[in-house]
Amino acid sequence: MNYFELFNIPVNLLVDTLALKKQFYVLSRKFHPDFFSTASAEEQEDALQKSAMLNKALKVFSSPDETIKYVLQLKGLLEDDEKYQLPPAFLMDVMEVNEQLADAKMDGSEQQITTLKLEIEALQKKLYEPVKNIVEGYKDGITTEKELLQIKNYYFQKKYIDRMLGNFEF
Template sequence: MNYFELFDIPVSLQPDKKSLPKKYFDLQKKYHPDFFSQSDEDEQSEALQKSSDINKGFKILQDLDLTIKYVLQLKGLLEEEEKYQLPPDFLMEMMELNEELSEDSEKAIRSRENDIYNEVKDIIENYNDATITTDKLLKVKEYYFKKKYLQRILDRMND
């Protein structure tokens, strides 16, 4: 299942947030299982699966991190549960940050998050599926894993 094809939108790291809900509701009107209650069992099962795909696709395409993960998987550059090796300098920086966690750390983490986003901002915001290179997608992949690492630190702080 390709969610971009399902929603009839171009592959993008930032799908149009204004048109996506309309496409979602149009698809749900067309495939909602309640509309197939008088159909045979196969059609009901198919409608239920399609409705599930629509819900899952909508959730993914509304969230930048999930969309990045999904596009990287579509391109064969990210496997489920992949153990990505972050650069040693980043890991050293995170180790130092972890040792110094305080109430002000959240600001520092958010600032670092902005820094790593700025490194790929142009790629993400001007993504063109026809011209994107593997090297650029690998930079986005590194951003994705760095951001996940920072989020885990934030989550631990909030526990």
């Protein structure tokens, strides 16, 4: 059983978090181990596993990036700890911004750092544009593998930029 099946929702790259939280509370009451104290050992174990799975699923679905990762893994297009080869042009762009950011930090230029942060955020938006319609219009079984591979490329590029932003204080 995958997380979507557990929550009885369609596989999607975007999850309605309000509906998800409501369903989480319904399911967490249904599978809470305390309600299975008089049940068989097998039923108690099943409830415990589903309860733990609910918590993991909520954590995944609460993060758009983690939801994308999970769907790509479900489709067999992403491995844990996969070493993905980012496009050279992307790496050159990011390296240039990274160098400018390091120089600005050394110079203590808050204004330049703020400007670079805005550039990085603009780069994130630029990365999303080509996949926006795929992410927002995802239909399980209809969205093609080629489109999902575009999402995979976006996922790794965004992850790289997020990591870069996390290394600096703004």
